[in-house]
Amino acid sequence: MKKSEVILELKKQGVVAVIRGESFEEGVNISKACIAGGLKAIEMAYTNSAASDIIKELCEMYKDDKEVLIGAGTVLDAPTARMAILAGAKYIVSPSFDKETAVLCNRYGVPYLPGCMTIKEIITAMEAGSEIVKLFPGSAFGPSYIGAVKSPLPQASMMVTGGVNLTNLDQWFKAGVDAIGVGGELNKLGAQGKWDEITEVAGQYVAKAKEVR
Numbered sequence: 001m002k003k004s005e006v007i008l009e010l011k012k013q014g015v016v017a018v019i020r021g022e023s024f025e026e027g028v029n030i031s032k033a034c035i036a037g038g039l040k041a042i043e044m045a046y047t048n049s050a051a052s053d054i055i056k057e058l059c060e061m062y063k064d065d066k067e068v069l070i071g072a073g074t075v076l077d078a079p080t081a082r083m084a085i086l087a088g089a090k091y092i093v094s095p096s097f098d099k100e101t102a103v104l105c106n107r108y109g110v111p112y113l114p115g116c117m118t119i120k121e122i123i124t125a126m127e128a129g130s131e132i133v134k135l136f137p138g139s140a141f142g143p144s145y146i147g148a149v150k151s152p153l154p155q156a157s158m159m160v161t162g163g164v165n166l167t168n169l170d171q172w173f174k175a176g177v178d179a180i181g182v183g184g185e186l187n188k189l190g191a192q193g194k195w196d197e198i199t200e201v202a203g204q205y206v207a208k209a210k211e212v213r
Helices: 003-013 024-036 051-061 078-087 099-108 119-127 144-150 169-175 184-191 195-212
Strands: 015-019 041-045 069-073 092-094 112-116 133-135 158-161 179-182
Touching (some): 015 158, 144 158, 144 169
Parallel strands (some): 158 179
16 A cells, blocks of 8 residues: 555544554454454554564454554654564654654655644654644644644644544544544553453444544
């Protein structure tokens, strides 16, 4: 899948599951439960030491489902980004912008979604080739901040992560974001082994997003 196709699919789906987990098994099982609920954009965080193996496993498991997008999150540097890409990650997400990571992702033709807070950071990321920037943490700003950004930067495409939930996701989409990242409740349920509940919650996010977009 080409870079442009991944970006279009992320925008089409609109909801990304940010998966952490404490082990290989937990990371895989939370991801599988989300995908079963229709939440097919998975951001596997590198806070899990088995992230590369999980990405590789999921890519093989869902290689025939073109809607499943396995990406990597909490990528702090270029070496980690390369590991993720070689494992099969279709997109790279960072909590902040890193120029070397942007260069590497461009080299491999993989979308880079860096966390940004200020107009300057957003512009810097866009100039480095990021077609979607991540407002993080969203809870520190609120949906009104999207409009403030888009006044001088109407061309900015944004995903928001941090503090997004079922009760406020409609406000974020109405404010103009292209996607949201969710994970808190999914990971809490995963730590308790409640896979069926994860599938149910994932389905609720997908349905609510379709309803309000």
